[in-house]
Amino acid sequence: DIQMTQSPSSLPASLGDRVTITCRASQDIGNYLRWFQQKPGKSPRLMIYGATNLAAGVPSRFSGSRSGSDYSLTISSLESEDMADYYCLQSKESPFTFGAGTKLELK
Amino acid sequence: VQLVESGGGLVQPGKSLKLSCSASGFTFSSYGMHWIRQAPGKGLDWVAYISSSSGTVYADAVKGRFTISRDNAKNTLYLQLNSLKSEDTAIYYCARLTTVATYWGQGVMVTVSS
Numbered sequence: 001d002i003q004m005t006q007s008p009s010s011l012p013a014s015l016g017d018r019v020t021i022t023c024r025a026s027q028d029i030g031n032y033l034r035w036f037q038q039k040p041g042k043s044p045r046l047m048i049y050g051a052t053n054l055a056a057g058v059p060s061r062f063s064g065s066r067s068g069s070d071y072s073l074t075i076s077s078l079e080s081e082d083m084a085d086y087y088c089l090q091s092k093e094s095p096f097t098f099g100a101g102t103k104l105e106l107k
Numbered sequence: 108v109q110l111v112e113s114g115g116g117l118v119q120p121g122k123s124l125k126l127s128c129s130a131s132g133f134t135f136s137s138y139g140m141h142w143i144r145q146a147p148g149k150g151l152d153w154v155a156y157i158s159s160s161s162g163t164v165y166a167d168a169v170k171g172r173f174t175i176s177r178d179n180a181k182n183t184l185y186l187q188l189n190s191l192k193s194e195d196t197a198i199y200y201c202a203r204l205t206t207v208a209t210y211w212g213q214g215v216m217v218t219v220s221s
Contacts, residue, residue, distance in 0.1 A: 001167065034209075036151070043200060043211035044151065056208065087151050091204065094156060094164035096141075101150040 002027045002090050006099025012107040013078050021073045021102045023088035028069070032092035035064060035073045038085045047086075048073060080106075108132040108210040110201050115215035122191055128184040128201030128212055136179035141204055142186045144197035145214075152197070155186065169195075191219045 003026035013019045023033070035048040046055040048064035051071055061076045075082055083106060088099040114126040128140070142154040155175040156164045163175050174187040184201050198214040 034204075036209075038151075043213060044209070046209040049207055053207070085150075089151075089153075095166045096153040096156070098151045098153060 001095055002029060002093060002097050004088055004090055004097050004099040006088055006102060008102060009100065010103045010105065012105055014107045015078055015080060017078045019075050019078055019104065021086050021088075021104075023071045023099045025069045025071070025090060027092075029090045029092035031066065032090055033064075033066070033071045034089045034091065036087045036089065037082075038087065044087065078104075108203065110203070110210060110212035112199065112201055112212045112215035115199065115217045117218045117220060118191055119221050120191060120193060120219055124188045124191065124217060126186040126188065126199055126201075126215060126217070128186075130182045130184065130201075130203075133203075135177075135182040138203050138205070140175075140177065140184045141202045142173075142175060142184075143200045143202055143211075144195075144217075145200070146194070146197040149197075154199070157184070188217065191217075193219050195219050 005024045007022055031051040033051040036044040037047050038044040047058050047062055051066045052064045063074050065072045083104055086102045090097050109131045111129045118124050137159055139158045141156050144152050144154050154166050154169055157175045157177055172190045176185045196219045198216050200214045201212045203210045
């Protein structure tokens with residue numbers, strides 16, 4: 001099975017900061033990588049698909065990138081509504097696997 | 108698109124439970140569907156997938172115990188949970204994960220405890 005190693009597990013940050021979350025794939029997954037945002041008590045929301053494509057309705061301060069087997073989600077200027085948990089998901093092959101998650105919180 | 112799960116509850120270890128997910132707003136029979144769970148305070152955990160042609164795939168942790176199925180005439184997705192363990196306690200979401208969009212239900216809680 002493909003393992004997704006996500007870091008950091010917790011990310012304290014200030015409003016206006018540029019923040020980056022990373023997932024490393026244990027095998028080649030091409031661009032079959034999505035990023036989800038989840039707020040307490042809510043279902044996950046798709047933010048990025050195909051590693052670099054912004055999902056519909058997602059603010060342009062979010063972006064996705066890839067460098068080899070490392071995939072990153074970047075928020076260019078943190079806003080209060082971005083405080084949430086973030087997860088990567090590989091869908092290259094079954095079983096699909098999520099990263100362990102990153103809790104983005106105010107410093 | 109709307110996905111509504113039901114069938115959760117409190118169940119003893121070793122017992123069974125069947126979850127349902129009622130789908131509307133799209134042609135259900137044309138899409139593969141997933142079950143994804145989240146233990147209290149923990150991360151997302153992919154559970155199972157069924158294709159539009161009813162091919163199935165399972166996570167190792169549930170293989171042999173859980174069965175995903177679908178009834179296209181009823182626009183309903185199912186997850187049969189057998190031989191339940193305490194570590195199966197979680198919110199269970201049904202989801203449609205297409206390339207450019209995803210749709211999730213609100214989730215249903217399953218608690219495995221004596």
